Amino acid sequence: MSEQEPVEGAYLAHALAERTSSLSASEVRALFAVASRPEVVSLAGGMPFISALPMDSIANGVRDLIATQGTTALQYSSGQGSPSLRERILEVMALEGIRDATAEDLVVTTGSQHALELLSKLLIDPGDAVIVEGPSYVTALVVFKSFQAQIHHCAMDEHGLDPARLRSLLESLRASNKRPKFLYTIPNFNNPAGVTLALERRSEILKIATEHELLVIEDNPYGLLYFSSPPPNALRSVDPNVIYLGTFSKTFAPGLRVGWALAPKSVREKLILANEAAVLSPSAFNQAIVDWYLRHEDWHAQVDKYRTLYRERKQALISALATSLPNCNWTDPDGGFYVWLTLPEGLNSRELLPDAVKAGVAYTPGTAFFADGQGEREIRLSFCLPNPTEIAEGVRRLANVVTEKLRANAC
Amino acid sequence: MSEQEPVEGAYLAHALAERTSSLSASEVRALFAVASRPEVVSLAGGMPFISALPMDSIANGVRDLIATQGTTALQYSSGQGSPSLRERILEVMALEGIRDATAEDLVVTTGSQHALELLSKLLIDPGDAVIVEGPSYVTALVVFKSFQAQIHHCAMDEHGLDPARLRSLLESLRASNKRPKFLYTIPNFNNPAGVTLALERRSEILKIATEHELLVIEDNPYGLLYFSSPPPNALRSVDPNVIYLGTFSKTFAPGLRVGWALAPKSVREKLILANEAAVLSPSAFNQAIVDWYLRHEDWHAQVDKYRTLYRERKQALISALATSLPNCNWTDPDGGFYVWLTLPEGLNSRELLPDAVKAGVAYTPGTAFFADGQGEREIRLSFCLPNPTEIAEGVRRLANVVTEKLRANAC
Numbered sequence A, B: 001m002s003e004q005e006p007v008e009g010a011y012l013a014h015a016l017a018e019r020t021s022s023l024s025a026s027e028v029r030a031l032f033a034v035a036s037r038p039e040v041v042s043l044a045g046g047m048p049f050i051s052a053l054p055m056d057s058i059a060n061g062v063r064d065l066i067a068t069q070g071t072t073a074l075q076y077s078s079g080q081g082s083p084s085l086r087e088r089i090l091e092v093m094a095l096e097g098i099r100d101a102t103a104e105d106l107v108v109t110t111g112s113q114h115a116l117e118l119l120s121k122l123l124i125d126p127g128d129a130v131i132v133e134g135p136s137y138v139t140a141l142v143v144f145k146s147f148q149a150q151i152h153h154c155a156m157d158e159h160g161l162d163p164a165r166l167r168s169l170l171e172s173l174r175a176s177n178k179r180p181k182f183l184y185t186i187p188n189f190n191n192p193a194g195v196t197l198a199l200e201r202r203s204e205i206l207k208i209a210t211e212h213e214l215l216v217i218e219d220n221p222y223g224l225l226y227f228s229s230p231p232p233n234a235l236r237s238v239d240p241n242v243i244y245l246g247t248f249s250k251t252f253a254p255g256l257r258v259g260w261a262l263a264p265k266s267v268r269e270k271l272i273l274a275n276e277a278a279v280l281s282p283s284a285f286n287q288a289i290v291d292w293y294l295r296h297e298d299w300h301a302q303v304d305k306y307r308t309l310y311r312e313r314k315q316a317l318i319s320a321l322a323t324s325l326p327n328c329n330w331t332d333p334d335g336g337f338y339v340w341l342t343l344p345e346g347l348n349s350r351e352l353l354p355d356a357v358k359a360g361v362a363y364t365p366g367t368a369f370f371a372d373g374q375g376e377r378e379i380r381l382s383f384c385l386p387n388p389t390e391i392a393e394g395v396r397r398l399a400n401v402v403t404e405k406l407r408a409n410a411c
Helices: A018-022 A029-035 A055-073 A083-094 A111-123 A138-146 A163-175 A199-211 A265-279 A284-296 A299-324 A349-358 A388-410 B018-022 B029-035 B055-073 B083-094 B111-123 B138-146 B163-175 B199-211 B265-279 B284-296 B299-324 B349-359 B388-410
Strands: A106-109 A129-134 A150-157 A182-185 A215-219 A243-247 A259-262 A338-342 A378-382 B106-109 B129-134 B150-157 B182-185 B215-219 B243-247 B259-262 B338-342 B378-382
Touching: A018 A138, A029 A349, A055 A284, A055 B055, A083 A106, A083 A243, A083 A259, A083 A284, A106 A111, A106 A265, A111 A138, A111 A215, A111 A243, A111 A259, A111 A265, A111 B265, A129 A138, A129 A163, A138 A150, A138 B265, A150 A163, A163 A199, A182 A199, A199 A215, A265 B111, A265 B138, A284 B284, A299 A338, A299 A388, A349 A388, B018 B138, B029 B349, B055 B284, B083 B106, B083 B243, B083 B259, B083 B284, B106 B111, B106 B265, B111 B138, B111 B215, B111 B243, B111 B259, B111 B265, B129 B138, B129 B163, B138 B150, B150 B163, B163 B199, B182 B199, B199 B215, B299 B338, B299 B388, B349 B388
Parallel strands: A129 A150, A129 A182, A182 A215, A215 A243, B129 B150, B129 B182, B182 B215, B215 B243
Antiparallel strands: A106 A259, A243 A259, A338 A378, B106 B259, B243 B259, B338 B378
């Protein structure tokens, strides 16, 4: 902020709507600014390793695209998204078992994040209960809260969301006359927990949802990025009432902001209108690039390359944890970007963070992934961007900080 | 929609939030689908004539950008937008008199449409009054309504928004204990009215706003696209409490969805957080392209080219109207994309539209630009996309339909 910032009318701050009260800068924000210094190993972000992309080939493809289709690609387009790209998206979703969808059922969004925002706008009345996993994706929580939802966490274990707990949560909500608007779930390689919803639980969760007339939003950014074997088919492949969110941010490039929602008609029709109101049309240019990429590049091979790369990085992280932090617990994901680590009793991940950054390693404290203060002993470690050497060094630094703190606590 | 559309759970439609009730497909939507046939002259849309862009040069520039900066440009970025682009935007705004802003005061958005959506989310509580010109930009009305605003129109004349009417509207709102959240205005070459707020009225409007502690949102997509002389300086150049919206959709390319908001601190801080919640970060790639374009192409010359081109088209439209529809009234804009036409008494622009489309010409009925049913005799004609010959032919067809209808009415 400049020092010459003009004096504002006091009425400006008073003009803010009630829903803005939840929108505040997180306490770790300033710390993350420091953590972006090159000497700090960041295990905090969720940035894919896009240096692995065939940049020259993409550069030439995009040049040709502008030269031959520039007047369409650089123009306004439709609120539902490019029909051609939507046909390609059907092929992507078929890889995870979704075979009954048509291009008409899809809406292209400005990243799947924007699908979350638009669905929240469409579904959440102030005070509405919503159910999310515990822990859950931080920016989904931010969006739900920004539409004044009341967030209820449902615990997971190593097999993902626990159906028995979901059932009892729904019953206790019903007992207090609350009807939750939806269940938001990341069934594959959960962000941040790294766990995957087991096959047998999937049908059980869907059965519970049907019984309780509970809308399910399935967010699946990581499903194709498995390490040993593909995760079970998408929830949406079994139940067409599920709203399914996908993205090209992890398999191609997040800087394009191209994601999608597959939604039942009554929601989809409103979603298209809400998309038009919000951005008129998602970028025609970026959609054309993704469409070109899926048609002309060997994107399956690229996804295989990412799998190999992230598997190595995950293994580097797990090995380093086993070596340096044997007194902690962690999940061992079979895909995705994240490991969820539990510190020894008596440690607080948020309080530890300034020391960690000082020691040259950054992570995200577990409390970021809960709306209710849980997660104090937890840490999300991401292995997507740093290389195996950097990961090992980051864990070594983290272990020093943990050891130091335990020693100090013991005194 | 496919015929095999699965049967949805009835609970889906019931899950929709109250605010969605305003989101419905406009009645002219189906008609516009027909109007996109090549034999129909469309005077309906607001698509810039981007065929005038130096496509080969842009194609090569973007290729180099990906090859040299792909790993940054295709990655996630920040919720506030590229610092480098924000520096360039300061130069753009200086052309309209805004010289006290810093890059820190700016937020890049997914088109200025998304700034409107985010500001509405930040400012509008259900039932809040907002003031807009009459007529006003259709998709601003859609956004405001989607956040359950109560829209009040303030009439314009050939010099734009009428300060006396604004004052009396504010007084009548105050008398009924309503405090409007903001005034939304398009002071230059208004969409749809084509009129420009006169210099002497600008200070008067700002004075009224200060007196009434009324936040002003100034939307300025067309200011640089003047025909004879530049419009007066931006309202924001005089009063830093004004929120100013700009876009590259009209001067460069709408398919990139790059716009911006210049906002006082208390609103801007929330706007950045709301932007992050909605899309994580606006497309880094598209921002890098606009940044490159402003640095390496002669964009001032390109804007001059657009001015000449749109001036010719506007003149073609005005001449055709004078020849074929002398019994109508219309505005004669000195810039922008639109002429606002008033039909002879007894005609209804919405009722006329199906006949017009049948006759091979499309336009937007005036009612689209009012929240309260006004505009039945009005029509928005856009001259941005069709060439002068097409424009003349479109007006000829429209005149036939009007003449026919007047004759039928006389019988």
